[in-house]
Amino acid sequence: MNSTIWTALALVLVLEGLGPMLAPGLWRRMIQSMTQLPDRLLQRFGGGLVVAGVVVYYMLRVHGSN
Structure with a gap:
């Protein structure tokens, strides 16, 4: 695979990890509300x-x- 794709995937993982790391309560409420949609x-x-x-x-x- 192209290194650009791996770089993009790494950035997505970092951004996805920031939510639960910085605001776990808010992140949990958001996920719970999404289950109702x-x-x-x-x-x-x-x-x-x-x-x-x-x-x-x-x-x-x-x-x-x-």
Whole structure:
């Protein structure tokens, strides 16, 4: 795999770990409230994140090499 992908994965892990490390109570409440959301809403939210990630990746690949 490309080292850029591994770097991005490492950054995601760091950012994901900050929530429970810095504010465990808030993080737990957020996760508990998400369990109450309908599946369809969670799917749309996840899809939106995927699309946003692809757009950011594309923008960095196309415009970041200049």
